[in-house]
Amino acid sequence: MSIAFTFPGQGSQSVGMGKDLAEAFPEARAVFDEVDEALDQKLSEIMWNGPEDQLTLTANAQPALMAVSMAVMRVLEANGVRLAEKVAYVAGHSLGEYSALCAAGAFSLSDTARLLRTRGNAMQSAVAVGEGAMAAIIGLEHADVEAVCAEVLPVGICQIANDNGGGQLVISGSKAAVEKAAALASEKGAKRAIMLPVSAPFHSDLMAPAASAMQHALDLVTKNDPVVPLIANVRAAPVRDAGEIAQLLVTQVTGQVRWRETVEWFGANDVTTLYEIGSGKVLTGLARRIDKNVTGIAVNTPADIEAAVKTLLG
Structure with a gap:
């Protein structure tokens, strides 16, 4: 029996997310500061105080959700939870795939924030509003x-x-x-x-201009093989080669997020517990509906982190 860490996608954002983490843990605060610096924007201010319509903008929601996920990860790491030692796989829903890869060391935090800002802007501008x-x-x-x-x-x-x-x-x-x-x-x-x-027809062929933008952006960043395999959205199977992962991220812009098959793959390969790292509990709810033998556990508050550390290190 093994464990996977999963990372939420767009729709899991809410005003105030991550604020309790920043107040409780210096490691979390450092994540939000680094993301703000990478984007040259006080994104944390929007995350914690709104307005909601600004947080919901694709170009803000994507790096913001990643930041919360990575804040949780950095606190877990500071408490002795090593991804490569405790976790067999990572996976993320749409933008969450970038959070998963950042957590697994494939991208730096700053590069991930900038990639998601590029992705959000490119997806928003690929199709005229209303079309x-x-x-x-x-x-x-x-x-x-x-x-x-x-x-x-x-x-x-x-x-x-x-x-x-x-x-x-x-x-x-x-x-x-x-x-x-x-x-x-x-x-x-x-x-x-x-x-x-x-605001846009995500994961459709109409996103082709955004796929081209991501191809260019991914070509320019440093990529490492993740320390544990990624179960890729468009393949619903494990991948560990950095170059192949980058190509799948491009395909993902216009391709299908195969989340049902991802959870089924976990169930069929003896992964019994999925820790959802970051804002909300959407993936935890989906896991329960997809495979009764797979348990989802949401980790996004200081209390959640404390419980996860006890379980993972116990």
Whole structure:
């Protein structure tokens, strides 16, 4: 039986996140200071005090969520938890993949912050506001949603962006195509088809300009092989080569986040506990729905960290 650390994606942000960590632990405070310096912005001020609409901006939310995850990691490390000794794998949901790689030593903290700022800006500017959309489809199988996407292709791009498990899939693409697919999914028996309040059609082919921007950005940073394998979003299988990981990060911009398959892979490979490192408890909830034999544990408060240290070092 082994352990994996997972790292949350966009949507897990909330005003105030990480403030208790900064006040309790100098190691956490140092993370937020370094991210602020790397971005030449007081991102921590927005994280702790808002306004919420500024924190929700993709270019802010992505490095902010990574910063909280890394603050937790640095405190765990200061208390004797060594990733390479205690953890078999890392994985992250979309932007969380960058947090996972930073935690595993593939990127420096400053480079990760700058990569995510580039990623957020590139994803936001890839498609004009109002031209793209995303929708959550609840209660249809993966193959059925794929069929719906194929059926609306004459209208425009529409594809599965996230397979979150528990019967929840997210589709992404041109607004007209996604709206038609959502209506069609309801006709075909989906329990719910909900248009999502997002600013861009993430993880769709419309993000191709952002993929090019990330290719360039990743070419310029120092990359190391992670100290433990990454279960990559677009492959749902372990990868450890830094060059290959960088290419998969480019593919991930337009590709599907295969989270259900990731958790299923953990379950099939004797990984019984997933510690969710960072803001919120989204991945912990998804783990429970995907595989009853996999336990999710959220770690984001000082008390959570204390409990995790006791368990991991006990």
